[in-house]
Amino acid sequence: xxxxxxxxxxxxxHYPPPDRPEIAFAGxxxxxxxxxxxxxLGRKKMAxxxxxxxxxxxxxxxxxxxxxxxVDLPGYGFARVPFQVRKSWGSMVETYLMKRPNLKAVVxxxxxxxxxxxxxxxxxxxxxxxxxxxxxxxxKADKLSRQKSTARAxxxxxxxxxxxxxxxxxxxxxxxEGRDEIWEKIERIIAV
Ligand code: GTP
Ligand code: MG
Numbered sequence: 001x002x003x004x005x006x007x008x009x010x011x012x013x014h015y016p017p018p019d020r021p022e023i024a025f026a027g028x029x030x031x032x033x034x035x036x037x038x039x040x041l042g043r044k045k046m047a048x049x050x051x052x053x054x055x056x057x058x059x060x061x062x063x064x065x066x067x068x069x070x071v072d073l074p075g076y077g078f079a080r081v082p083f084q085v086r087k088s089w090g091s092m093v094e095t096y097l098m099k100r101p102n103l104k105a106v107v108x109x110x111x112x113x114x115x116x117x118x119x120x121x122x123x124x125x126x127x128x129x130x131x132x133x134x135x136x137x138x139x140k141a142d143k144l145s146r147q148k149s150t151a152r153a154x155x156x157x158x159x160x161x162x163x164x165x166x167x168x169x170x171x172x173x174x175x176x177e178g179r180d181e182i183w184e185k186i187e188r189i190i191a192v
Contacts, residue, residue, distance in 0.1 A: 003041045006061040006069070012095060016061050018102035021190045022069040023135075026093070027109035028119055029053040029075030032139045035173035036109060037062065037072050040182060047072045059096055068190060069102075077119040097132065105133035105189045107182065112138035112152050112170065116159055124163040135185045136160075136168040142175050 006016050025033045034047035041047075041064060053075065060072040073093055097103065106127055110120055127134050138156060141149045149170050157164050169185065171178030 001042065001065040002063075003043055003046060003065070004063045005046060006063050008058040008060050010058050010092065012099060015059075015096075015100070016069065018100065020066075020068050020102065021104045022071060022100060022102045023105055023107060023186055023189075024071040024073055024097070024100075024103060025107045025109060026073045026123060027075060028077045028111070028117065031075060031109050031111050032173055033075060033109055034072055036107075036137065036139060036171065036182075037070055039173050039176050039179055040064075040070065059092065068104075068186075071096075076123070077117060094126075097127070098130065103132065104192075105135055105186070107135045107137055107186075109137045109139050109171075110156060110168075112141050112149060112156070113143060116156060121160075121163065124160065128163060128165075133189055134165055135182065135189070136164055136166060137171050137178065137182060138168045139171045139173065141170045141177060142172040 009015050027033050030053035034049040037047040057074050062070045064070050153168055153170055169178045169181045
């Protein structure tokens with residue numbers, strides 16, 4: 001698959017033309033959004049990753065095989081970012097989610113070891129309210145045994161209740177477990 005970085009945008013006027021379907025990736029800061037995108041694209045360093053939360057600060061657009069854009073969104077819930085910056089991140093992401101006409105779905109990424117937080121609930125509630133399709137992914141599954149992963153997936157799904165529209169995909173950027181399932185879900189949504 002031909003893959004390329006298109007642009008980094010802080011505002012709407014810098015988005016690429018909405019000329020193909022688009023899938024965005026959202027989640028808490030440091031949860032592993034950029035790592036997941038790299039695994040999905042099959043490129044080690046397409047999206048920049050870091051062990052320091054707050055790596056992705058702009059909205060980054062990638063072209064996946066000419067057919068669709070994948071979008072790496074800045075994370076939420078990173079306390080050490082100054083309040084003003086946090087506010088502008090929020091509105092930057094909200095503007096994107098509300099205004100992007102070719103947005104087909106948002107992949108919402110949660111850490112399989114953590115209970116969903118306020119930011120996760122807010123995002124899912126918000127996406128629900130605006131009728132935006134979601135694909136739920138539980139990442140960092142390599143940090144747990146298979147048995148624990150399965151148990152955590154069930155618990156998280158219960159905690160999310162109505163907010164969990166589909167059965168979550170258990171994923172690891174390290175082992176690439178779940179990669180094919182995420183692609184299947186993306187393809188299914190794009191085909192509509
Ligand atoms: P921000 O852009 O800062 O919001 O972070 P992000 O959500 O893009 O996270 P990123 O992909 O940069 O990963 C954060 C850290 O988690 C890095 O140190 C990654 O190596 C690590 N990480 C991401 N995914 C996994 C995973 O599936 N397993 C393990 N073990 N580590 C992971
Ligand atoms: Mg990132």
